Amino acid sequence: MVPISHISLIKIKIKNPNKELLKKTIEELAKEMNGSITNSVRDFYGNTYNVILAVKNEDFKFGIGVKVNENGEVEIVGDFYKVPRHKIEEFQQKLIQRYTSNALQLALIQLGFQTQTQKLQDKIIVRAWSL
DSSP states (O other): OOOOOOOEEEEEEEESOOHHHHHHHHHHHHHHTTOEEEEEEEOTTSOEEEEEEEEESSSOTTOEEEEEOTTSEEEEEEOOTTOOHHHHHHHHHHHHHHHHHHHHHHHHHHTTOEEEEEEETTEEEEEEEOO
């Protein structure tokens, strides 16, 4: 029996992202996930698909990538055959949470605030103050 394999696209709630900030976020996630960074994902048959950045690790052997579609919507891309659904959802939530906190921190810095982030369990806390 030949495995069924295909690339899935999952839209997430980030629109018109700052691409450099998105790359930074994916790099942070890769480190947290003990993964390596690449610029493509592949399917079971070896076909490759270019993305902004992708993470490959034990859970995502073919890679889980991020791209921005023509409407400015961020999509998660990958061949998720035999990947537990909760792992995909966990990546999605972490990407949204981490990108949002990075974007907030960048906006606060641009407004002249000093910032600090702290991770507590599954939450990221951003503190800001002015001197």
